[in-house]
Amino acid sequence: MSDNILEMRHIVKTFPGVRALSDVSFAVRRGEIHCLVGENGAGKSTLMKVLSGVYPHNDFEGEILLNGKNIEFNGIHDSELAGIGTIYQELALVPEMTVYENIMLGHELRRGMGIDIQEMIQRAEDLLKRVRLSVNPSAKVKDLGIGKQQLVEIAKALSRNVSLLILDEPTAALNEDDCDNLLDILRILKTQGVTSIMISHKLKEVLSIAETITVLRDGQTICTLDREKDKVDEQMLIKHMVGRSIENIYPPRASKPDESVVLLEVKNWSAYDPNLGRKVLNNVNFKVHKGEVVGLSGLVGSGRTELARSMFGNPDGYAIAGELSFKGRKQRFAHPSSAIRAGLAYATEDRKKNGLVLIKSIQENISLANLQGVSKHGIINEELDKQTALNFVNSLSIKTPGINQLCMNLSGGNQQKVSVAKWLFVGPDLLIFDEPTRGIDVGAKYEIYTIINDLVAKGMSILMISSELPEILGMSDRIYVVANGTIAGELDGKSATQEAVMRLATQY
């Protein structure tokens, strides 16, 4: 018999109206890196929350064996004591606190009445070394890039002596370099005896790191594969995940951009952020044609999101210089509402923080940016509002028991779809899509790409910000690479290569 560090048997977990896990069994061998894949809402995060004690043991059915022993957790605290460290889909660091304070949060070292800062910094430094992160432990977390924050999370988990590390989509928000780095760290931890379970929608990285892969679909285990023995490839995973095969992830596009009509043109666009006290954009020049998909590539923090927000009504209050013409008119939008009215929309990258109102229902979120569309004289037509939501739930196959489900109860990917639906309902001329497929499964990605194709075929334009190079290359008619707050270069979508993009992105 093989040496299993973990076995979960016949796990059943239900929420009101949803059977998130129906009879899932799952085993992890000691010392391996085990990946968990599946569509949005398949139950991956739920399974890991069951394991880490977020859902106490009387909240679900089934049994969990850790090191061969039956365990019952009542809370996260119990699982931490048992040596399970968890990194959730959402980052859980306190931005205003320092790196070492975050790492030692919850088990500060005492000295007399106070805390032993010296020793804590020392500990933190050791842990940071283990994840090969060289930052000052006294730096504030909010000043670190997202890739480094993710490593701090891992260091924090390691501080509790973990033997089993759970990572829920740790690379979703990272660029390629940071991803590779994080995967390397996992390999190193493996040599130190740490077993890892990783959830990811990025199949390439799954194939590069996993020894074993378990596929979940609709709350059930579909199969557990040995990467080498079973000769797993991407097509095979997709087939198990979605239940059918998808030949071409990037569906071909029949329509061509109308080069004669410039929809958006930005000239010498600079922005100064008074809060940070520095320039975030410097002399940006670019344009978007009618019916065109323009990709904005670049490293995280290069200024892509800042560029989008400065054009979209400037909610951060940047001081802006330069010229923007939209639909042939020179204009500046003083508020997102005027941008939306003019036909410019912006779907944010962080649906939890500023994309959705999580405590409200799907229905309320979908019509939020276009309530005029479902109301008359300021009074909402419930009928129309519900029908609208229902149509989007069907056309984007949002997985939910009903349109009155609160968005906080949806899986990450389905939240993203609601956010997409919201902007589709606005029906803008130009949609700025910031990381449109972050945390979305292959099937849904394909659906979103198909939607993008439909939209441009109808004459809409898309400005797509993405950290995933294959997506940029696969979808864009033209690509701008952003580096250090300015446009580092322009590439043709058909002929561009990953190397060319990366060269531009890192040239400053």
Place this chain on the structure above:
Amino acid sequence: MNELLTVLKKNIREYGMYIALAAIMAVFTILSQGVFISSRNIANLLNQTGYIAVLAVGMTLVIVIRHIDLSVGFLSGFLGAVAAVALTQWHLPVLLGILVVLVLGACAGLLTALPVAGLGIPSFVASLAGWLIYRGALMLVTAATGTIIIPQDSFNALGNGYIPDLFASQTFLPGIHKTTLLLGAIAIVMFILGQLSDRKRKVQYKFEVLSGGLFAGKLVFLSVILGLISWILAGYNGMSWTVVIMLAVVLIYDFIARRTVLGRHIYAVGGNPEAAELSGISVKNITFVVFASMGFLSALSGILFTARLKSATPQAGTLFELDAIAAAYIGGVSAAGGIGSISGSLIGALVYMSLMNGMNLLGTDISLQYIIRGLVLLLAVVFDVVTRKRRS
């Protein structure tokens, strides 16, 4: 029976308020040997609730957008005094005087919102400044004359008067206010029709609905309650103007909150201001609107209170803000923003005022009254948090 239990469990927070209200009323009825539930006392209780309920409605929306307004108590006292001055010294016609005061109230709300929305100053501080300012202003207005007596009966009727009985008759149900009964009957019919169409829509969109039996039970039960209330009121002088105004405010605000674009915007701003802003909603404008409505309702509350006393006093409005905040929280508003219903705030105000009224009836010592009110508030909020946690 099983379904009844699950439904109760699921909506425990919502139904809990009604159950608490019923329990409080039952206890006081027993302890006072029936005096509490008498027509006269219920009429009195509702008239007392009026000026706090109106404030609680406005406060609920303020708390929904994650703010607070401490200035409303003395603002309502001050504006009540302004109304008195307008009627007795400027000799404005009653209607015009009321209109002027309501407009002033809305403007005062806008002023409170100015530093909040414009500069991001915490509303706690901005409205605390208002609290001090309006308290001073109230003293100033009443300094020369002391209490200002208002002679206009038409004005005082807002706090003491009752709607006329159009069908007064000595033979048919003597001593009973027939118009009130008729209004009660209309309310029941409207309620049933509303519920039926609501249910139809929910079925159509595959929402969970009560089973037919339970639904019918609910309709009958609530209709009986509505009927009972109108019967009790009809047994005294009928419906008072205060109750009419209070109900109108609740119905209008409830409609705005649930059925209009403005309402959706308010709740979205409360639920996630950043997402609301990026959806094209001006958080600033919503803040102004909500505070202006709060000021408007403070003025209304001041008018009701002044009319009830038939005079403006230097102490008018003291602690109203805290009563309103307590009522809103008992009614289930969440300080985290985005959650809280108008009907809840009405029930919250009723719970709170029933306590006060009942304890006064029993002659409970005033010091003990405060302690009990504090405990009930605490209990309500703890109950709220615990039930909310269990559900998610």
